[in-house]
Amino acid sequence: MAIYHFEAKVISRGKGQSAIASASYRSGEKLYSERYNKFNFYGRSVAPKTFILKPSNAPDWTLNRQKLWNEVEKIEKSKNAQLARDFILALPSELNEEEQEELLLNYCQENFVNHGMVADIAIHRDKDGNPHAHIMTTNRPFKENGDWGTRQKKVYHYDEQGNKIYDKEKKTYQCSTEKTTDWDSKERLKQWRENWAVAINNSLEKKGLNITVTDKSFKEQGKKELPTKHLGSYAHQLELKGLPSENGDINREIKKYNQLLYKQEQLEKETKEKNQTNPFTRHFTPKEKRILSDLSKELNVFISFEKLEDKKRMLNNWKNSALAKQAMTNGQEQEPILSKIKDQKEAVEQAEILLNKEAQRFISAHYPKVNTNALSPYMARELVDKTIHNEQLFDLKETEQILLKSQQQELSHNLSLLLKDPYISVRVMKEKLNKQEAILKTFCAKHDIQLENKESVARQSDEVKKAFQGIIQPLARYKMAIKAVHYYHETTIKEHLPMIDSKQLNELQKEQLCNAILYFGDQLEEKVVIDVLNDRKPMKYDTATKECLLTGLLEEGHTHLSEVEKQFFENPSMKVMFFNECVQTKDFSKAGKQTLKAVFDKNYTNVKDELNKEKNVEEKNYYRNNTNNFNLLKGLGTNLLFTILRGESEPERPAHKLKKKKHKNDRGYSPRM
Template sequence: MAIYHFSCGNISRGEGQSATAAAAYRSGESLYSERYGKTNYYEREVKPDAFILKPENAPDWVLDRERLWNEVEKVEKAKNARLAKHFDIALPIELSHDQQRELVIEFCKENFCDLGMVADVAIHRDDENNPHFHVMTTTRPFNDDGTWASKSKKEYILDKDGNFTYTKSGHKRSRKIEPVDWNSKERLMSWRKSWADKANEFLSKNGHEIRISEKSNEERGIDRKPTIHEGYKARKMGEKSERVQYNKNVKEYNDNLIKISEYKKEIKQVKEIEKITRNFSPKEKKQLAILSKELKTFVNFDFVQKKEKQLAHWERSELFKSQFGLENKENLSKINNQKELVSKAESLLKKEADRFVNSHYKDAIPNDVKLSNYQKQYITDLSVKRNKILDQNELKEAIFDSENKEFYSSINKITRDSFTSYSNFKKTLERNEKMLEKLVKEYDVDFKNPKTIEKLDAEDLNKLKTATIRVNNTKNALKFIEGYYESKIEELYPEHAKELNEKMPIHEKEIVVASHEYYGRVLQKNELMRLKDNPPVKYSDEDKSYAILKLKGYGLNHENKNKLGKSECIEELKGKFPEIFGAYAKPGMEQLFFSELSSVSKEYKEIVDKYLAVTRSEYSGSTIKDDLTNEDYYVMSNNRKTANIGGLLAGGFSTINKTLNELDYAERDKINEMNRLQAKAARRNRRNSGLER
């Protein structure tokens, strides 16, 4: 598990230390010390990953480790000279070696080299459970010409009239001024925080939820005691080491705290169960208890949703095996039994949700809003989790969120994959059609002639079937999205629906539907026609000025390769405009917002265009230089989070069934024929193996 360990100190001649010896120990290299006339070498079982990073104004010779630290020993003449700063930092064990190295390089460049320090880095992996790195940095900056600069300069202390002041012995009073703040407490605290931020950035982008913090357990309100750094030698000593023994005792103490915490969670869970069942009748409670026992878990809304997905996946797997006579009849029986139990549980939850919503939210829900069973269960479950009746704003948000989740769940059943944008589906369809075309050509198949299919062996037949199903699933998704937008436009613009649906491409239909949510009203036809160049005004000048400032900041941070700065800009935009940039913002909202910003002035438009070009180049890997005057301005963003597409309203659910029913019959016949042939092959295999008489 990733831990936070960050120690910093100095390598000082006054303490009898040598820069060349310290560098040799950390790097695992043999280094000759000119000052002491001896070679330093410390053998290591695992060779460190050692390298040197330098600021732009430092000369190239600093990349030679032996010369670098010998030059430091020469320039630092005082008998108590501070030769180098050294850092010992633990690496997140969750990251791969390459990811750890990239993390170290970024951190050192941003925190040391950018300040003018040379960083001699050594990553140690003697113990795979304790990856860490050492950094030795120079304490003296370089001049622009590559020569050593002064560590400090003398500043005379003057009186109020600008005259010198003197000590009792007659010497001019002075003080030492350091040109850099590398030795300040503030800089150390900045480095500590920067390491936590950079490590967490890498953990996040590589899919790990764990985070580290530079703050102490006490600062974070955590009772657990911190362990101490053991070091390689202490680990090799094992139980004999006081450090290892101390950490062992601390871990036992912390384990007991965790057990107490888990016990408290169990008590809390029991209380939640009592709350959630308060609307069940005695008979229903008994039925639910029986179902919970048979399903071996407590039954609630989240469980039913998850269980349905698990059973669908399990069933698909077993049905696939059955095509080749490999099915497990016992598993299929279990699946059917579990499906029946889940269906009963869902029925009970629906009844409870109906009663709960009618009892507590009947007057709060607008007359024109008709909640689905899914939404009622979602609102009931949310109320129970929060242990309160939702206020008007919370209820509105819950209705919105449940629309998102229900739609996403429904469309996912069609595609069997995460929902992506319409343009991604088109690309997927092209790719799948090419694959199918390739297989048809390779196997010399004619779907009108069953004999050309029957000649295939089981493996090739399955490949062909899978490719055909993928093509049809993708067509299904495309038809569904098109059908939804067209039905929504018919609802919003009955007088112009036919004209709009015939003339507008899908990405513009998305914008039209999104405009209703964006402005909170149905736009007039002339307003629709000028949505891009002169859209109606929604946001105040102050709001738009704030947004432009953050978008401009994002672009500048991109140029300076400041990932943290970019992230901060986005988070601030999400906080100010969650309906535009938030996780559940509806499709098309960003484009409408950018359109409104761009219509303010040429300067605003240039900033918006630059932001869009940057974000798209980050996603696609190549910069888009268009001025975004074509349809690309409106096209659905490919890098939009999957949750965003769930913003489509639940009113289009009937389109799902309609789309499925309209599936091309010729395509369906292909799949049916392959199913028949696979079933025939499976029966033949069972007869040959003696499993069927």
């Protein structure tokens, strides 16, 4: 495949460069510099093919390479003088050597020589698959008589009568300088680049090849790919030997990025094609699209419910890391990070609000009998997702089944978070419950509703009834989750510590005791239980063992850890509790402290990297976990679980045998809670 490469630079004395040395390197000839009184020679395994082209008014001595560039060194006297232009052009490997030479010489004649420059050309073929040309051109034009011309000229200013304007203060005529050529202009450089692409394409077409190149950047072409960097001679040689180079490493990362970008574009294309044939698609207002676009850039993720869940998980991990590091250093270095995390959490919440609004609109438009105020955001988006995925509307019975199933999945997921993550506790759920109860209290006061009086609700308008039910529903879900977790705490303590009367413990003690049971496992001793109940931080490992484990965590593959230890640390909650224990340890050796810091950097830098990198937009079913895998609730049984969640004292029949009732009223369908 033909490649396009056009590089233009200036050879300048101010950068310590010499015209003679540059010409010697490119031509492979031994040249003498009169200015520096020395020979320059750079040997090459394959001799370059060289040419010199001159305009008709240039003297014949310009065809002598040594004479030409010594004269340039003489005429350009400034210590910062620009001595020559230097071009590097990749030659298309689809052409043979004669065709490449014809292409190059014609291009140089038309673009440089015909405009007054002398062009010193050298073709390098000493690298397989990389034929290219170096072109040095003069910066100063020649007069008609063959003498050097000027690079700029004086232009006098004239009044309306055509007379020169005299400046009395400076005692001279007003004037300015203008360049005698446009060789320094951006427009001319752009033209040179474009003409080289045209010349290549004409040569390829002449040979009957259906291949084209372009001088346009990816950005100018409207492409999102990143361009690779030019390796250069030294880096190219390193790469050929199998050694990495800086630009080579950068190019490999760019290629990985472009591959991910291609996959993303293909996915977006497939999604767009699918949406064109799918009558049920998501619809956002122009304002919502702008806000979502801004939030996507701020969060650096494709905005979807699944991606936002991932984002919240990563932000929680990052926050825990920052708080732990802050505890270790007793400083304020983590405050900017915590502030950034807070801002990103607010952005996630804003995005979720917009997605929830869109889901509500979708259901109102396509499922008018469903009471949207009775749905949780998760239930609403499950119904929307399934409708779009199946490209059809569901009847009332199917809709009821989808909503009931999604309700169970949501509960399982929320309980999973509560039971598995030590940072999400009953207290958090109670805070949400209290907040929702405050909202309910304000609403009831505004509309004169007494919760114990059903008539006070019945006399309200349909709109107020819907709003009331929308407030009641989250209260029921929070109470269900809290009851289930209380039951989990009770049964866990009873199973592992039957001698303890859990009724004598407060909620925090139960929660901390269950965490200790998970963390200590078979090593749970009476002293640990006593420490927990007295709000002391028990230690599972001695300092030496902690240092060994930290060393194992730091190594790739964790080779120093046993299989049991590896499995233990694969659980994020266990790893976090271990890190918390390390933070509380005061007698680490100097090496141990350094290892701890390194482990923190390794584990939590990955979290920050994940937050900043470009993410693949291929969506995953985050919530659609099989409830059979919910092993922390095993033994509860479906019927017993729902008995607990409903707050009933006796088990009902199994949930799958319950008769589903259709609730038909003036407000439409409302799922059973």
